[in-house]
Amino acid sequence: MHRSYDLWIAYMENRLPEAEREEAERHLYVCDDCLALYLRVVDQQSVAWEEERAKVVTAEVMDTIQSQGQYSGAKLQMRRERRRRLIHYTVAASLTLLLMSSGVFQQLMSYTESWRNAYEVADQQKVPNAEKVMKHATSLLEGWMKRASFN
Template sequence: MNHMTYENWLEYARDELNEETREIYENHLYTCDHCLELYLKAVEETEFQMPEIAESSSFTDSVMHQVTGLKKPTTKPKRKISQKQTIFNYFVAAAVTLVLMSTGVFSQLMNMASSFENNEQKQADSFVQSFLNKQDSFTNKFEEILKEEDRHE
């Protein structure tokens, strides 16, 4: 296996390599534990080489000032349905129900449903009845043929 040197990993950690080489190094890290250890050491070393922020409190204050200066996205407040609106909706529903009941719409719907059921039952009965009638006529004809054959013999 071809291992990279510690200096190579330092260059990688400092982001001094081109994209193609970085990709090769990254793929190598997936398979090589030795190079992974070297890479972690290189990262630790470059971490200490990073410049420190001179005035951290002023930096924090400037960032917070920029954050508070950002506009908050305006969201439309959700319209809450008041209790009066809910009660009104129930009264309207009850009134419509009473009107439909007084005009007989529900009873007509029930009559229509029962008439559909009756029609289906009649059709089912008529199918069974017609099948039995055909079977009966077939057996009658068969018996007649047998009787005629008996006469001829």
Template sequence: MTHVSYEQWMLYASDNLDESKREEYEDHLYECDPCMDLYMQAVKEQGSSTPEFDEKGIADKIMQEISSLTQTDNVIFLTDHLEAKRQKAVFQKPVVQYLLAAGMTVLLMSTGVFQSITAYVADYENSSAPPKNSVTKVLLDKTVSIVDKVEKETKEDK
């Protein structure tokens, strides 16, 4: 098995290898513990040489971008936001909801939807299918017959 040199692992850690070499080295890491140790050392070394992250500088840049927005942009955004909120609030009022429900009821009644539903229910109730005995009724009948048998036998024994 051929091992990869420390210098090559440094190139890998700094992302200075072509894609095919990177894949080859990654596959090699799965199989070789000594190379894994070298790779970990290279990553530590590479990590100590990276520049510090400047959080304040990034925050300042973001604040500058925000302040560079013109006042008209802010006003347009605010009015769009308020308009959307106002439209949403109109449909959440109980009076508007009641009026919509009443309107839908009148519409459905005038088109005859409710009458056709009641006709279907009446047809179902008047169908000639014999009513089925429920499980509870069958169990109750069997229990009563057993109790009657037991009573009859106890009377005969006396």
């Protein structure tokens, strides 16, 4: 005689009295249909157990996250700011390396040297302001003296 589906669930959950349990075990050795039914119960119960365990684990993880505190607005903003700075520094360093490898900085240095040389030449050709004032004052005095001597 075949056993019922509910009996195999009770057997699997260890809810049967010891004598009935031993009789069910002996029956599994001789009845292929009941063994197949028992294996189907085990598969279904294991799926249900896995789903239940997944729910429990999810609840535990969520409780842990809430107990540790999620990122507050200030912490999240600070994290975003750090990430933004890191991106900016990375871009700046990359551009610097690119410009250095392409020779742009060397060309700028040659331009600054030519500008420096041009300013040095201009400085050498400049006449100091005091000397200009002295020449102008001398020419004025000479003009007045010439007028005074003609009179």
